Amino acid sequence: MTENSNFKPCDLVIYGALGDLSKRKLLISLYRLEKHHLIEADTRIIGVDRLDETDSSFVDIAHKSLQAFLNNDIDVQIWQRFAQRLSYLKIDLTQPEQYKQLNSAIDPEKRVMVNYFAVSPLLFKSICHGLHSSGALNAESRMVMEKPIGHDLKSSVEINDVVAQVFHENQVYRIDHYLGKETVLNLLALRFANSLFYTCWNHNTIDHIQITVGEDIGIEGRWDYFDKTGQLRDMLQNHLLQILTFVTMEPPADLSAQSIHMEKIKLLKALRPITYLNVEEKTVRGQYTAGYIQGKPVPGYLEEEGANTESTTESFVAIRVDIDNWRWAGVPIYMRTGKRMPNKRTEIVVNFKNLPHNIFKDSFHELPANKLVIHLQPNEGVDVMMLNKIPGIDGNIKLQQTKLDLSFSETFKKNRIFGGYEKLILEALRGNPTLFLSREEIEQAWTWVDSIQDAWQHNHTPPKPYPAGNWGPVASVALLARDGRAWEE
Numbered sequence: 001m002t003e004n005s006n007f008k009p010c011d012l013v014i015y016g017a018l019g020d021l022s023k024r025k026l027l028i029s030l031y032r033l034e035k036h037h038l039i040e041a042d043t044r045i046i047g048v049d050r051l052d053e054t055d056s057s058f059v060d061i062a063h064k065s066l067q068a069f070l071n072n073d074i075d076v077q078i079w080q081r082f083a084q085r086l087s088y089l090k091i092d093l094t095q096p097e098q099y100k101q102l103n104s105a106i107d108p109e110k111r112v113m114v115n116y117f118a119v120s121p122l123l124f125k126s127i128c129h130g131l132h133s134s135g136a137l138n139a140e141s142r143m144v145m146e147k148p149i150g151h152d153l154k155s156s157v158e159i160n161d162v163v164a165q166v167f168h169e170n171q172v173y174r175i176d177h178y179l180g181k182e183t184v185l186n187l188l189a190l191r192f193a194n195s196l197f198y199t200c201w202n203h204n205t206i207d208h209i210q211i212t213v214g215e216d217i218g219i220e221g222r223w224d225y226f227d228k229t230g231q232l233r234d235m236l237q238n239h240l241l242q243i244l245t246f247v248t249m250e251p252p253a254d255l256s257a258q259s260i261h262m263e264k265i266k267l268l269k270a271l272r273p274i275t276y277l278n279v280e281e282k283t284v285r286g287q288y289t290a291g292y293i294q295g296k297p298v299p300g301y302l303e304e305e306g307a308n309t310e311s312t313t314e315s316f317v318a319i320r321v322d323i324d325n326w327r328w329a330g331v332p333i334y335m336r337t338g339k340r341m342p343n344k345r346t347e348i349v350v351n352f353k354n355l356p357h358n359i360f361k362d363s364f365h366e367l368p369a370n371k372l373v374i375h376l377q378p379n380e381g382v383d384v385m386m387l388n389k390i391p392g393i394d395g396n397i398k399l400q401q402t403k404l405d406l407s408f409s410e411t412f413k414k415n416r417i418f419g420g421y422e423k424l425i426l427e428a429l430r431g432n433p434t435l436f437l438s439r440e441e442i443e444q445a446w447t448w449v450d451s452i453q454d455a456w457q458h459n460h461t462p463p464k465p466y467p468a469g470n471w472g473p474v475a476s477v478a479l480l481a482r483d484g485r486a487w488e489e
């Protein structure tokens with residue numbers, strides 16, 4: 001144990017331990033934390049799910065997941081240390097009496113109980129009831145709740161109300177793993193530690209902003225969950241709105257969770273509502289058809305495992321967002337997110353305004369505007385596109401567009417970039433809630449997203465098809481073209 005010797009060990013209970021999130025992200029992140037000696041020696045990990053597994057078969061399942069998602073890059077010693085922490089309990093989460101088993105698995109005298117809800121939000125209420133009736137909780141216990149919390153504002157309020165009956169607000173950790181990503185956190189540094197951006201981060205200087213969160217994967221066998229949810233609720237309600245708030249909120253008074261939550265809520269309240277009257281012009285819904293990703297054929301959404309061929313769920317959304325406040329008046333923010341895009345790419349492009357007059361007509365009829373490109377993943381870093389003089393001795397000044405390139409992997413060679421889940425799981429184990437979300441901001445985000453969902457339903461807006469391996473339907477290009485703009489490709 002090196003860095004965190006002042007933290008208490010935990011009983012980390014993962015509900016839904018055999019599910020996709022647990023296997024793909026949580027166990028992998030925990031293994032990586034183990035590798036870097038960041039987990040207390042006495043911390044235990046208890047997997048809970050409804051299948052008839054045993055401690056040892058759960059250990060095998062965890063090993064297979066690591067093999068699959070870490071490309072077999074498993075160190076024997078680290079694995080042995082990690083495997084010793086693992087145990088399994090079969091609990092049907094809808095059956096309150098089965099939660100009593102937890103009492104013999106945890107040790108509240110020695111360890112803090114951290115309950116990780118890695119299941120559908122439909123089960124959150126049952127888990128709260130079950131935990132309450134089991135008597136396993138105490139004032140130190142924590143709970144980590146996955147996004148999306150609920151399906152809409154109403155269900156989110158219901159869940160938060162039930163959670164509040166069992167956990168005090170300071171025991172509740174609402175996770176959005178994008179807030180654990182280094183590059184998302186770096187937005188705070190970029191904006192609030194650099195005087196360069198202080199005076200120009202507003203409608204006087206910025207023309208528009210683009211936020212792209214593209215994934216090349218499809219729904220990865222998660223039909224039941226995804227088809228009921230869709231890309232708007234799965235990605236935009238949480239990850240994209242979180243990125244948006246970090247890019248556009250007012251400077252917080254300090255770095256405390258409270259100050260940041262306050263600014264995010266103010267920003268979310270300023271988002272102009274999208275209703276059935278303007279939803280067709282402001283949004284694009286898409287659904288992928290069969291196509292190719294990096295040369296390999298992939299099935300369409302309606303041919304995915306378990307698919308219902310009638311589904312009109314969207315796997316792609318593009319939206320023009322307007323923020324009704326002094327800073328952002330007249331500056332559109334275009335956001336798009338989708339499955340089966342050509343590659344995985346999360347980036348923010350801040351497009352600055354053109355200069356009022358061009359004295360370099362020999363080089364450019366119209367001077368290309370400056371751009372700040374923030375690469376959130378992969379190839380984390382920041383680029384500034386600017387104009388420079390091409391060196392030379394002839395009399396004319398000739399310009400060229402050049403890139404000022406700050407690559408994280410180059411610049412911070414000695415620092416490992418931790419994944420979002422690694423960072424946030426560690427914070428939950430340490431009992432630091434700073435990077436988690438407040439109830440109010442989630443409910444505010446639902447209010448805005450519900451209005452879009454209702455408008456689509458009201459207008460019977462069908463998703464537009466796009467072949468896998470493309471950046472969404474053609475209508476997404478038209479969304480910007482109507483404003484005389486284009487997506488950054």
Ligand SMILES: NC(=O)C1=CN([C@@H]2O[C@H](COP(=O)(O)OP(=O)(O)OC[C@H]3O[C@@H](n4cnc5c(N)ncnc54)[C@H](OP(=O)(O)O)[C@@H]3O)[C@@H](O)[C@H]2O)C=CC1
Pocket residue numbers: 015016017018019020021022024025048049050091092093094117118119120121123146147148222225
């Ligand atoms: N997967 C991901 O990449 C991400 C997921 N999330 C969120 O995490 C949560 C879980 O997602 P995901 O892992 O994909 O979902 P999965 O359906 O893959 O996993 C849920 C697990 O819970 C089990 N389960 C369901 N009902 C019960 C029950 N009554 N008692 C005990 N176990 C039960 C399921 O078993 P069974 O298979 O038998 O139904 C399954 O093993 C969701 O809220 C999702 O939004 C958030 C970010 C990323």
Ligand SMILES: O=C1O[C@H](COP(=O)(O)O)[C@@H](O)[C@H](O)[C@H]1O
Pocket residue numbers: 177215234235420
């Ligand atoms: O929350 C979710 O996020 C993942 C994408 O996460 P990333 O860290 O790989 O960008 C997404 O695939 C999943 O559908 C969604 O539930």
